[in-house]
Amino acid sequence: MPIVQIELLEGRTVEQKRAMVKEVTDAICRTLNASPEAVRIIIRDMSFDNFATAGVLRSDQKK
Amino acid sequence: MPIVQIELLEGRTVEQKRAMVKEVTDAICRTLNASPEAVRIIIRDMSFDNFATAGVLRSDQKK
Amino acid sequence: MPIVQIELLEGRTVEQKRAMVKEVTDAICRTLNASPEAVRIIIRDMSFDNFATAGVLRSDQKK
Amino acid sequence: MPIVQIELLEGRTVEQKRAMVKEVTDAICRTLNASPEAVRIIIRDMSFDNFATAGVLRSDQKK
Amino acid sequence: MPIVQIELLEGRTVEQKRAMVKEVTDAICRTLNASPEAVRIIIRDMSFDNFATAGVLRSDQKK
Amino acid sequence: MPIVQIELLEGRTVEQKRAMVKEVTDAICRTLNASPEAVRIIIRDMSFDNFATAGVLRSDQKK
Numbered sequence: 001m002p003i004v005q006i007e008l009l010e011g012r013t014v015e016q017k018r019a020m021v022k023e024v025t026d027a028i029c030r031t032l033n034a035s036p037e038a039v040r041i042i043i044r045d046m047s048f049d050n051f052a053t054a055g056v057l058r059s060d061q062k063k
Numbered sequence: 064m065p066i067v068q069i070e071l072l073e074g075r076t077v078e079q080k081r082a083m084v085k086e087v088t089d090a091i092c093r094t095l096n097a098s099p100e101a102v103r104i105i106i107r108d109m110s111f112d113n114f115a116t117a118g119v120l121r122s123d124q125k126k
Numbered sequence: 127m128p129i130v131q132i133e134l135l136e137g138r139t140v141e142q143k144r145a146m147v148k149e150v151t152d153a154i155c156r157t158l159n160a161s162p163e164a165v166r167i168i169i170r171d172m173s174f175d176n177f178a179t180a181g182v183l184r185s186d187q188k189k
Numbered sequence: 190m191p192i193v194q195i196e197l198l199e200g201r202t203v204e205q206k207r208a209m210v211k212e213v214t215d216a217i218c219r220t221l222n223a224s225p226e227a228v229r230i231i232i233r234d235m236s237f238d239n240f241a242t243a244g245v246l247r248s249d250q251k252k
Numbered sequence: 253m254p255i256v257q258i259e260l261l262e263g264r265t266v267e268q269k270r271a272m273v274k275e276v277t278d279a280i281c282r283t284l285n286a287s288p289e290a291v292r293i294i295i296r297d298m299s300f301d302n303f304a305t306a307g308v309l310r311s312d313q314k315k
Numbered sequence: 316m317p318i319v320q321i322e323l324l325e326g327r328t329v330e331q332k333r334a335m336v337k338e339v340t341d342a343i344c345r346t347l348n349a350s351p352e353a354v355r356i357i358i359r360d361m362s363f364d365n366f367a368t369a370g371v372l373r374s375d376q377k378k
Contacts, residue, residue, distance in 0.1 A: 064355070070128065106235075201347060
C-alpha cells in the first residue's frame, strides 16, 4: 500500500505529470513487488516563493 | 496533541469541511481520550491533475 | 479518495487505534459522502522527545 | 540533510517568508551542526477554510 | 528540486529500498527533466497497526 | 498557527533537539509575528536506509 507524496516546483505540465505518475508507479511495483492498484501518488506544486535551500527562497535564487 | 493532515480531491464545500472537522475531532477525542483543544486539522485540496492511483492521474480516470 | 495522516504522542494502545480509525473513517464518509474503501489512514507515533510546543520538547514539559 | 515542512495560515508576505527561511535555516545549522546547503524548506499556505482547532474551522473562529 | 515521501508497510529489505530509490529517481528525472542530484527521497516504514483502509487496521485485515 | 515538520537523519541527541526547537520557534515568532504557544514542531528521525539523494540510499553513500 505505498503512498507517495511528491513536492514539485510549479510549472510542470499535465503531460509531464501523467508520464511521471506512470513511471514512478511502475518503478515502485517492479522493485517492491506491489500491485499498481495499491499505489497512490499525491503531487503538490510549490510556488518559487514557497521553497528554500540554504536559507534562500527559490524566487530569490533565480534573480 | 493529535495533528491531522487530510488530503481531499477538490470540490468539497465549506459546509462539508465544517462538518468534517467537527466530527473527525469528536471521533479522535472519544477514542483517544484527548481534549478537543489539542486537536489540529490541516486540510489540503488536491486538483484532479495532482492525484493518481494505479499510475493514472485522476483527471484521466474520469474521461 | 481522502488520505489521512495522524501524528500521535506514543503510548496509544492498538485497541485505541482500532477504534480511532473506525470512527474517523465513519466521520469522513458521513460528512464528505465518500465510500469507506476510499479512505486511507496513516498513523505516526511521536516520542516525547520529538514533539514541541512553544519551543519546548514535550519530554521537558512533563518534568 | 534536514527537510523542513511549514504550514502557515495564508497572508504572509514574501518579505516575511524570506526572513523566516533565513532565520530557521540558521537556527537549524547552529543547533544541529548542519551545513546551510543541506537544509531544504517547503512552505505551504493554508486558507482559513483549511485549518481547524478544537473542531472549528479557522474561518469560523474569526467571526 | 523534487522531494518525495514514501510510506511503506514494514518488511521491505534494504535491497528492495536500494532498488526502489534508484528507479524512482530515474523515473522522475526522465519525465520531469530534473537532475538526479536534485531528487530527495524520504522513506517511512509503517507498522501494520499504523495503517488502515476502510476503517480497519491492516493488522486486523490480515487475520 | 505554524505547524512545522522536520525530518532529520538519526543520531541527534535530545540536547540538540531541545536547542533546535527553541531556536526554530524563536526564528518563526520573530519573523512571522506569531506567538510561541501557536508553534508546533514535529521531529521525525530517519534511518540511513530511509533517505536517498541522487537515487542512492544514505547508508550506501557513507561506504
